């Protein structure tokens with residue numbers, strides 16, 4: 001019987017990127033046999049800003065098929081859609097009331113995203129999604145949350161909220177730890193290595209999507225912005241572009257950074273980029289073949305129904321306990 005619980009989720013907003021895979025999904029997949037594991041499609045998080053419903057429906061299905069294509073095993077992992085488990089909404093509401101305005105205002109993701117959407121007004125969803133994320137995590141007594149660096153602060157807030165709640169009302173929630181992979185936790189935009197690789201930057205060559213045509217992937221990597229040196233050396237400050245490509249190579253193959261530096265000593269950037277492109281294309285070719293197998297498969301519905309049932313059992317128990325300690329029943 002596995003006692004420790006691991007959970008993660010991805011917002012179904014556009015295609016999944018290499019950053020999502022290396023920062024979160026891969027780390028989940030390699031650990032899923034060690035934990036009681038839960039992975040979900042964070043669809044409530046996708047409506048923090050208005051979305052086209054048909055497009056969202058497809059994105060949710062895609063996300064689920066992509067989890068399977070990346071190696072999530074439904075025999076080992078409970079896979080579900082967040083909106084199928086209503087307890088997320090209710091506990092999210094309760095956790096919002098446990099959270100200080102100052103805590104939410106300090107969230108880096110809120111500061112970044114509210115700047116870019118400020119012209120049309122800032123959606124409240126952008127402000128209050130961290131307590132919903134806390135609910136996602138706390139409902140399942142999660143011990144370990146593998147995420148990329150950009151979500152670390154939200155998992156830390158979850159820990160603070162759990163602690164505050166437990167101190168006030170008695171032990172109700174498990175305080176989760178975040179798992180940040182040592183390499184690949186912040187994959188950068190290939191065209192602008194000052195920025196994170198983002199789903200929303202699909203128009204340029206800076207973001208690699210897992211479903212990109214492989215020729216395009218190669219083109220994106222070969223045209224990645226580097227620097228005026230010719231040395232393949234890891235230095236995130238002076239050489240963010242090359243360091244990003246080294247991180248991608250290392251995160252996929254497991255080869256350590258010094259070994260990559262040695263292997264490419266005396267080689268130009270062209271050789272190095274070709275090697276990165278080979279490894280990325282190899283990985284994506286496998287994922288894409290799997291994806292085609294799972295997309296539109298009847299298996300998806302079965303997995304989702306079964307997963308929602310299992311998730312509800314635990315989530316309703318936690319929510320009932322939370323309501324009881326609050327005096328709500």
Ligand code: TYM
Nearest residue numbers: 008009010011019020023024042147148151185186187197
């Ligand atoms: P989302 O959908 O923005 O991203 C999904 C996961 O991918 C990671 N990630 C990256 N990692 C490395 N490099 C990048 N360039 C990169 N871009 C994204 C993210 O850190 C994340 O782990 N709020 C979350 C979804 C969520 C969740 C949860 C996660 C909702 N509830 C509970 C864990 C636990 C989000 O918007 O992730």
